[in-house]
Amino acid sequence: MIVIGLLGAIALIVIAAINPIEQANRARDTRFKADGGQLVSAIDRYFAIISEFPWQTLTPAYTTDDAFGFVSAVDPEVGLCSAAGCIGNGAAFDGALITNNELKTEFRNRDFIQDATAVDEQLLIGKAIGSSSSVYACFIPLAKSTRDKACAAGKVYTLSTSSRTALAADAADCAADSTTWISAPQYVCIPE
Numbered sequence: 358m359i360v361i362g363l364l365g366a367i368a369l370i371v372i373a374a375i376n377p378i379e380q381a382n383r384a385r386d387t388r389f390k391a392d393g394g395q396l397v398s399a400i401d402r403y404f405a406i407i408s409e410f411p412w413q414t415l416t417p418a419y420t421t422d423d424a425f426g427f428v429s430a431v432d433p434e435v436g437l438c439s440a441a442g443c444i445g446n447g448a449a450f451d452g453a454l455i456t457n458n459e460l461k462t463e464f465r466n467r468d469f470i471q472d473a474t475a476v477d478e479q480l481l482i483g484k485a486i487g488s489s490s491s492v493y494a495c496f497i498p499l500a501k502s503t504r505d506k507a508c509a510a511g512k513v514y515t516l517s518t519s520s521r522t523a524l525a526a527d528a529a530d531c532a533a534d535s536t537t538w539i540s541a542p543q544y545v546c547i548p549e
Contacts, residue, residue, distance in 0.1 A: 382500035382535070385468070392467050393480055393494030393547040396430060396437065399459035400482070400492045403436065410484070410492070411436025411453045427483035427495065427516040431473045435482045443470045469496070477539045481516055495544040499535045507545045514544045 404410050412434035413419045425434075433440045436453040443450055443465045454460045464470075469480035477497050484492045495516055498504050507513050515522050 379500060379502070382498075383502060386496075386498045386500045386503045388468065389480060389496040389498075390547055392464075392469065393496060395460070395464070396435075396454075396480070396482065397492050397494050397547060399454045400436065403454055403457060403459050406457070414453050422486060424486040424490075425482070425484040425492075427481040427493075429469075429473055430480040430482050430494070431470055432482075437464065438470070443473075476542060477535070481544070483516065491548060493546040493548070495546040497535070497538050497542060498545050501534075503545065504533075504535070504538065510549070512545055512549050514546055515542065516544055 400411060407414065409421065410419070410425065412425050413421070414436070415434050419425065428435065431438050431443050433452060437443065437455065437460065438452045439450055441449050450465065451462065455462055455464065467480075469478055472478040477499065479496065481495045482492065483495070484490055495514065498507065504513075
């Protein structure tokens with residue numbers, strides 16, 4: 358009985374040290390960073406080949422220098438999904454990035470597409486004014502380590518349909534849990 362009790366105590370200590378929820382949140386944040394980086398690269402490659410961004414292809418009123426306000430990656434103007442949406446089988450659901458082979462069709466199975474209505478599961482895409490301005494992919498981090506790193510680097514943003522604004526990271530915001538970051542959305546962006 359004593360040995361079983363000691364093994365149970367050791368198991369509890371190990372589980373507490375590992376913190377499986379934080380590990381799952383880190384894995385999720387890493388997926389979002391990787392997917393955001395792939396999406397930004399695909400948009401840049403599309404621009405290099407076609408000489409316009411996917412949103413210009415769909416809405417010719419945009420010019421290369423125009424800002425593209427932050428919208429969900431499932432928005433048809435981003436180029437990942439068609440006007441019919443992302444969920445489904447077949448080419449009817451593919452946007453310009455997939456039909457031009459900048460992304461594989463399997464990209465439609467990502468978390469940010471499958472649950473695009475939840476604020477904390479969205480990947481937002483936007484571009485600042487100017488043809489040389491970067492395209493950004495932004496998400497709300499759930500891992501405390503990701504939030505702390507972003508706060509320390511001053512890389513925490515609020516987004517709107519027209520801009521990306523850096524927040525002054527104070528101790529209260531950085532110490533806040535992910536629920537606070539979701540309720541008053543604060544984002545990290547790729548590229549940093």
